[in-house]
Amino acid sequence: MLTAAQVLAENNFGDTRTGGLAGPMGLFLILLLGTATVLLIRNMNARLRRLPDRFPGQGLPADAGRADAVVADPTDGTGSQDSSPDAPNGREQR
Template identity: 70%
Template sequence: MLTAAQVLAQNNFGDTRTGGLAGPMGLFLLLVLGTATVLLIRNMNTRLRRLPDQFPAQRSATEADAAGQTVGDPTDETVAADSSGPAPNAHQQHREG
């Protein structure tokens, strides 16, 4: 007859050594995900630095506000679009910092 201690001491989970690869595989996946996250953040920061400080539609709106003029909605198709030129490239921008 089994005592209470023997019943509680039984291993009902099978062989615990068969999952020996789970720890190293989990570490590997964490390192891969961490590396991918760092690379994506660096790429995003590089692309954000290339953006101009103001886009042409915003620039014309602020200039018109300073002059006291009203500016139409740039998404409205009836208003002529501002064609002041393309946004400057990264080598054309001069930022302090």
């Protein structure tokens, strides 16, 4: 006759030791990723605090919001840039 303890102690699931490391390894990886995330956030906050409020030369002009504001000529009035067919491309410049 089987006692209640023997019935409860019987293993009906086969070999439970196969892959028994999956739970602890998953927990370790989650804790590792969480720690890395916290450290990265702290590092970036420290870097952002060290930045100046404004960078020199980046002030907004008075008419920056106007749609009819004059756009500066990037060629400084010298005409168009040279786009001759014999100009070197990206691979030939190196």
